[in-house]
Amino acid sequence: MTTYRAPVGEYQFLAGHVLAGEYNGITGADESAETLGSVLETLGRFVADRLLPLIGPSDREGCTVTADGVRAPAGYHGVYEAFVADGWGALHTAVEDGGQGLPLPFGFACDELLSAGSMSFALYASIRLGVYTVLKGIGSESLKATYLQKIGSGEWNGTMCLTEPQCGTDLSLLRTTAVASDDGTYRLSGTKIFITGGDHDLTRNIVHLVLARIQGAPAGLAGLGLFIVPKFHVGADGSLGERNGVTCPRVEDKLGIHASATAELLFDDARGWIVGAPGAGLAGMFSMMKLARIGTAFQAIGVAEIASQNAIAYALERIQGRDLVGGGKAPLPIAEHPNIRREIVRMRTLTSSARMLAFVTALVNEQTQAAAEPATRMRAQVVLPVLMSAAKAISSEIGVEVATAAMQTHGGHGYIKDTGIEVLLRDVQILPIYEGTNDVQSLDLALRRLDDGRHQAVDATLAWLREQIAELPAAGPHLDQVPGTLAVLDRIDGVVEQLKADLKGAPFAALQCAREFLWLVGHGVMATLWLRVLAALDGSELPIDTAAKHAQARFYFAYLLPDAELRIARLAAASDIEQALKTYPLNLNF
Incomplete structure (x- = not known):
């Protein structure tokens, strides 16, 4: 793996502009978007210098079971010691437990960077924080005194x-x-x-x-x-x-x-x-699982980020084929071919979409406890399960999709071990499976979040999205995409009513389409966030390439959001799909 630059500007743009309202509501002056950027800049150097060189060797060596226990790959010991000594393990644990007390979204953003450097290493660094959170919340004073500081620091x-x-x-x-x-x-x-x-x-x-x-x-x-x-x-x-x-x-x-x-x-x-x-x-x-599911989304984004960065680097230097558009005779970089350029923009737009979805989920998770207004805390508690299922499932599938596209961009050189792309593609396959499979996330949305007897979480989420759109400026580059986004939200309203009826009268039809519904809700969230991106691009001195972000937003609305209509069509055909599934003979007589 040769290329990695931490997406510092992306997080500064999200925290300081696109999601500034949510971010500022759960942080103080000491945790500004600039502070977040500084943290990620420093960690990015740690990842590039210490983790990336270990990707190939650690993958080949793996873990070894000995008489004394399991031995981690060579090289991990020194990196983990440095990780703890530099204070990364205690970034967002409480000050009274020896930590730095930074908001949890800082930690999730750091998980992305660590996962870009090595998903395996990131798991050692992050899984303990769920134990810390559970002990902090419901553990006895004796257990807290014995374990919190040691676990919180990573020691x-x-x-x-x-x-x-x-x-x-x-x-x-x-x-x-x-x-x-x-x-x-x-x-x-x-x-x-x-x-x-x-x-x-x-x-x-x-x-x-x-x-x-x-x-x-x-x-x-x-x-x-x-x-x-x-x-x-x-x-x-x-x-x-x-x-x-x-x-x-x-x-x-x-x-x-x-x-x-x-x-x-x-x-x-x-x-x-x-x-x-x-x-x-x-x-x-479940409180531990909640953090693990949100963390899974950031792991996927880390893989997507480094995979797409290396795909672009390869496409710019790989000379292959002639100009089929302009008719030139000389070979040119494959990045100039229309299909490769489309895949580059698709990878980058998918990665940005997943990052926004995951980051807003992390912020809403913080709002459940840290928001000043009781109404904000209550709404966050209602919509969080919807966002959490969507972020975990959609981001993990985007991670697989981007890693696959990166391998395709590399061609045969991606399939062999030299480039490191095949490691990313193998690693990322676990993310749709663990911490509750994506099918489980879809069923949770359909069975528990339409109407749990107290809240109608999906309806509340749609209302929240409409409020965000209503609060956008009266002028700006987002205006052209507002009607289409509102139309998607209206279509989701219709699907919600259909699903509620099907769950009572045709539950098989409803549940086999649960994954389509999850993606449809996810598109509602992502489309709203892209509107907020476009509105924020009217600002000055932004920490990102504004031309690239404008292009990504245009690509999302033109190329990716139409996927919502496909999901709607499948949901409308649920009874026909049910009949096909039920009439297919389930036996081994192939």
């Missing part, structure tokens, strides 16, 4: 232990048990799989956050508890003691993210401490 790492061999999304099948001891702790036994960073030697301790069924508790989800289970016991003075009953017999042999230890963990009478009240484990785990 110790953490994991989320949810999935089991027989149990992924359906947590009612969970079998790991927790038995209460006389000393107030619990003993956990069971097997967890697909645990990101489940075991490694980058930190001296790993703190597992484990979902388990409490012996003697009610059946079903009400009987689940959340437990802190450290790899090594921690003494009263903070020193590490003997190893707990947690072992890693193997790491998964995966398509991508080879340098990330995706582990199977065996809990054998392991000592654990309950987090929150018995039976409240699921709520605590």
Whole structure:
């Protein structure tokens, strides 16, 4: 991988202009858009200097299971030590826990840069923050005193232990048990799989956050508890003691993210401490999952950013073919061919669209707690699940799409290992799968967010988008695209009513089209954000190439937004699609 420049100006433009209202509402003067830019500029140099050289070697070496545990790839140890020593691990943890106290969107933006340098390394750096957040929110004072500062700084790492061999999304099948001891702790036994960073030697301790069924508790989800289970016991003075009953017999042999230890963990009478009240484990785990799902979107954007940057660099230097438009005889760079130029602009526009969608989701997540006005906090709580599902699913699919287009731009040179593009394409494939598959995100939107008995979250989201459009300036380059965007929102209104009816009378038809609905809602959000981009381009001294951004907006409305009509057409044909699916014989008689 030869080219990477951190998208500092993009984030300054979003924070300081496009989404300035949301951004300023959850930050103070010390966390200005310029501060965000400075943070990303510095981290970008760290990524370019320390992480990019390790992409090929760490992918080839992967993780190794030894008698003492899992060994991370050579080179990662020094980079991780520098990451912690430079304070990156504590960027947005609380000041009282030794952190810098910066807003969480800073951390998500940093996740993009780290993921551009190495998705595997980014996972070691970020997954622990969910453990920190859960402990900070519902942990006992004793647990906070023991773990928060170490986890928050990155000196110790953490994991989320949810999935089991027989149990992924359906947590009612969970079998790991927790038995209460006389000393107030619990003993956990069971097997967890697909645990990101489940075991490694980058930190001296790993703190597992484990979902388990409490012996003697009610059946079903009400009987689940959340437990802190450290790899090594921690003494009263903070020193590490003997190893707990947690072992890693193997790491998964995966398509991508080879340098990330995706582990199977065996809990054998392991000592654990309950987090929150018995039976409240699921709520605590979902708070961690929320951050992981938003983080997944930024991981995808990081891959899309570096993949598209390198595709452009290659297309500018690769001489191939003659001028089929102007009729020139001399060979020319492939970037001059219409189809390649289209793919370049498509990659960049998709990446920008995903970044806006993810960043506004991160800001709305902050609004749920930090917004000054109660009405703003309430609306954020209602629309966040819609934005979160859309950001996770759409950004991850955009990551795959952009990495694929980057490989196509490189041709055969992208398929071989020399350029590093094939590593990106293998790594990014996990993102539509983990932290709740994209189909799960789509079903959540259709089953829970149309009407949950208290809120109609999709309707609230559409109303919020219309408010944003109404607040745009009365003049500017956005005006030409306002009618089309409002028309899309109106079409979504009609689809919402259709889905509500189908969920009652034809649920099969409705649910098999849930993914189309998610993308349709996503287009409503992205189109509104592109209007805000166009309006912001009327400003002066902007930190971006305004000609490039104008072109991206034009391309989005002309080339990408028509995808909404395709989604609408599929939703309208839901009953015909249902019949095709039901009449197709499901057997192995190929």
